[in-house]
Amino acid sequence: MKKGTRKVVRITTLVLITALIGVTLYFNLSSDTQIVEVGDDYIDFELETLDGDVVKVSDLLENQGVILNFWGTWCKPCREEMPDLNDLYNEFDREVEVIAVNVRESNQQINQFLSSLPEEMDFTIALDRERDVTRAYNIGPMPTTIAINQDGVVIKKQETQLSREDIVAFIEAAQE
Numbered sequence: 001m002k003k004g005t006r007k008v009v010r011i012t013t014l015v016l017i018t019a020l021i022g023v024t025l026y027f028n029l030s031s032d033t034q035i036v037e038v039g040d041d042y043i044d045f046e047l048e049t050l051d052g053d054v055v056k057v058s059d060l061l062e063n064q065g066v067i068l069n070f071w072g073t074w075c076k077p078c079r080e081e082m083p084d085l086n087d088l089y090n091e092f093d094r095e096v097e098v099i100a101v102n103v104r105e106s107n108q109q110i111n112q113f114l115s116s117l118p119e120e121m122d123f124t125i126a127l128d129r130e131r132d133v134t135r136a137y138n139i140g141p142m143p144t145t146i147a148i149n150q151d152g153v154v155i156k157k158q159e160t161q162l163s164r165e166d167i168v169a170f171i172e173a174a175q176e
Helices: 002-030 057-061 077-092 107-115 132-136 166-176
Strands: 047-048 054-057 066-071 097-103 124-126 144-147 154-158
Touching: 054 057, 057 066, 057 097, 066 077, 066 166, 077 097, 077 166, 097 132, 107 124, 124 132, 144 166, 154 166
Parallel strands: 066 097, 097 124
Antiparallel strands: 047 054, 047 124, 066 144, 144 154
């Protein structure tokens, strides 16, 4: 390759990389989505459920705390924690509401996943197809679980699989 051609390739590559970084920064920094962290007030949302109903957090907070569990069908830790989450949800007499928020998957994928579990899940399965709620709650890896107390404050967040002890801690935190 000639010296002149190499120089053009290098400059073009540098310009493309700079443009890509600029576009990425623009979209990440100019988002008008509010991000919720521990200690913040929750952001209310409405999502369609797997059953075709609509779930709204503010309606649930009138009577109890809420646990949001963000998950995907491809997620092995999600598969492993769901039965424990369901057992403890029932063991605590549903004293908090659990919403399992699926991110961007079809009803068919979700139903296939749920049918492979050892038992039926008794909590609400919500569908975040556009990822609006996932972005608002700054969800990275899955599973991620968030506890919201009855006052509407996000009081706990964990970005890994929950043990039974972790689930109890989330239920107790959401009851505060």
